[in-house]
Amino acid sequence: MTLLRLTGEHLLIVVVAVTIAIAAGVPLGTLAYRRRRAGGIALRVTDAVQTIPSLAMFGFLIPLPLIGGIGPRPAIVALVLYSLLPIVRSTLVGLQRVDPHVREAATAMGMTDRQLLWSIELPLATPTIVAGIRIAAVTAIGVATIAAAVGGGGLGTLIFRGVAMVDTRLILSGALPAALLALAADFVLTRVERHFARRRGEA
Amino acid sequence: MIYIIEYRDVTVAALPDVTILDRISLRIAAGERVAFLGRSGAGKTTALKLINALVKPTSGSIAIEGTEPHDLVALRRRIGYVMQQPALFPHRSVFDNIATVPRLLEWDEARIRERAEELMHQLDLPLERFASRYPRMLSGGEQQRVAIARALIGAPSILLCDEPFSALDPLIRVELQTMLISAARDTTLVFVTHDVREALRIAQRIIVFEAGRIIADATPEGLATHEHPLVRRFLASAT
Numbered sequence: 001m002t003l004l005r006l007t008g009e010h011l012l013i014v015v016v017a018v019t020i021a022i023a024a025g026v027p028l029g030t031l032a033y034r035r036r037r038a039g040g041i042a043l044r045v046t047d048a049v050q051t052i053p054s055l056a057m058f059g060f061l062i063p064l065p066l067i068g069g070i071g072p073r074p075a076i077v078a079l080v081l082y083s084l085l086p087i088v089r090s091t092l093v094g095l096q097r098v099d100p101h102v103r104e105a106a107t108a109m110g111m112t113d114r115q116l117l118w119s120i121e122l123p124l125a126t127p128t129i130v131a132g133i134r135i136a137a138v139t140a141i142g143v144a145t146i147a148a149a150v151g152g153g154g155l156g157t158l159i160f161r162g163v164a165m166v167d168t169r170l171i172l173s174g175a176l177p178a179a180l181l182a183l184a185a186d187f188v189l190t191r192v193e194r195h196f197a198r199r200r201g202e203a
Numbered sequence: 204m205i206y207i208i209e210y211r212d213v214t215v216a217a218l219p220d221v222t223i224l225d226r227i228s229l230r231i232a233a234g235e236r237v238a239f240l241g242r243s244g245a246g247k248t249t250a251l252k253l254i255n256a257l258v259k260p261t262s263g264s265i266a267i268e269g270t271e272p273h274d275l276v277a278l279r280r281r282i283g284y285v286m287q288q289p290a291l292f293p294h295r296s297v298f299d300n301i302a303t304v305p306r307l308l309e310w311d312e313a314r315i316r317e318r319a320e321e322l323m324h325q326l327d328l329p330l331e332r333f334a335s336r337y338p339r340m341l342s343g344g345e346q347q348r349v350a351i352a353r354a355l356i357g358a359p360s361i362l363l364c365d366e367p368f369s370a371l372d373p374l375i376r377v378e379l380q381t382m383l384i385s386a387a388r389d390t391t392l393v394f395v396t397h398d399v400r401e402a403l404r405i406a407q408r409i410i411v412f413e414a415g416r417i418i419a420d421a422t423p424e425g426l427a428t429h430e431h432p433l434v435r436r437f438l439a440s441a442t
Contacts, residue, residue: 105290108255109304109353110280123294199294 003158007177010154013072013147014140014181017079021136025084026129029091030117039092046085054078054143058150075144075152082143083136090132094125127197134189141182145174155181205269206230207361207391208254213263215249215415223249225415226263233360236384236392238406240399240437245412247395251363254393255282268360280304283354283362283390287369289346291338297349298334304357315356322352325386344375348382355386362387364394368401380404399437411437 028046032039052060061067061074068074098121106120148156158174161167208231215224224246231237239247252258253265256275264271272278291300298319305315320330326348338346347367354362364383368376384392384405396402402409403423411419411426411434419426419434426434 099288099290101286101288101290102292104257105284105286105350106292106303108257108279108282108284110276110278110307112276115307120292 003173003177006153006155006157006174007181009072010141010144010156010178011181013075013079013152013154014137014144017076017144018083018133018137018140020076020080021083021087022133024080025087025132025136026091028084029088029129030095030122032088032092033095034117042088043092046081046088049081050085054082054146055149057081058146058152062150070151072147072152074150075147075154078147079140079144083140086132086135086139087129088132090135091125091129094128094132095121097128098124127193130189130193130196134186134193137185137189138182141178141185145178204232206266207233207235207268208393209266209269210250210253211264211266213253213260213265215246215253215258216261222415224253227415227417229410229417229420231391231393233391236405236407237394238402238409239393239395239412240397240402240409241412242397246415247412248365250412251365251393251395254361254363255279255284280307280357281359281361283357283359283387285347285350285354285362285364285367287366289338289343289350291346291349291353293338295337296334297328297336297338297341298330300338300349301353301356303353308357318356318358319352322356322386326352326382328352344371344379347371347379351379351383351386355390359390362390362392364392366395366397369396369398376401377404399441403441 028039028042032042057078058074061077062069064074067077102120102124103116106116111119144152144154145156145159147154148160155174155178159171159178162170162172162174208229210227210229213224213227214222216222227246227250229250239250241247249258253260254267256265256272256278267278267282291297292303295303301319301323302315305318310318319334323330323333328345328348333341333345333349338349341349351367367383368379371379380401392405394402394405396405403426407422409419409421409423409426410417411431413433418431419429421429427438429435
């Protein structure tokens, strides 16, 4: 019962965080592609965020108003920050990989920049973007176990409790479901990625 | 007389000291079939891309149908463009690829279908067999025919071709040249090639580029007696 509830919490935190990261990361990656300078800055910032040790990140967030504190909110904020980099980068790479001849053909047919982006570039970049989302989601499921340290709930609660009590079974009861969740997310998102790649004409 | 394409003293420089086209002046009349012939690096592709404004002149100007175009998006929708790579949109079916320009022009779907069917028939791409296929399922020659249909469907006043057949095997090439001439009979055709035989087969007028300049501008018959050494070499390579 507790396990089910904690797994649900865990999943909820990750889904909310990755969804926010997608909503912010894909536009940021597109910006990085369109405006090299602004994009360079965005990439460097998300890169720097990635280097912060996750336990420290949760710690930094505790004293911050609005986004910080204790509970699921700082956990989600931290996970968004971690998920941003793979999504921004994969969006940028996906857009850069679009065949320049295809882009030239679209421009020569009289597409505006916006039409080119929405009807050619983003659809063709989708498999790569999904690959970034997959990495972000799998990472987030792992990092989310640390969220328990700031009262974020989730499967980390069991792990921290197990560490405190030196109870391997208790640790495993949190770690195994987390690992299974990560594998399941990886499996599902790999399928999604392949689906888009097929539509794009690669597989 | 208004020319459909007019180069007015056009220079294109990549860097201050690298001139790709050097003060080109040239007029092309509506309905002409023109070949730009030259070795690679001669400037012929750059000259072609000036017409649909994929390249901008460093100095001089280009007039299309008598005026210097300002709305490049509108201009490009009136000009067909076929490259050496078919560059089809891989995520769109053959029909959706072909329908791109009319959809940008907001034609109704019935008209698009009618016109697509007619063109696909001319290019030996029966609609019922090809419409829902994806580019990856087609041979190189078929892909290039789709690219031609995609370029012609909007009934452009100008069709630009940049070595469209040079990646195909020689037998298919001749067949496609014939198809192209017939499908594009109502438009002004500008065709870039380095193959003098192809130029002679397709064009009524051949313009020879070398080092960013025009060294010959002649009918196929006129070219045969042209005395420029490079033209002689080109012709010798054909026999």
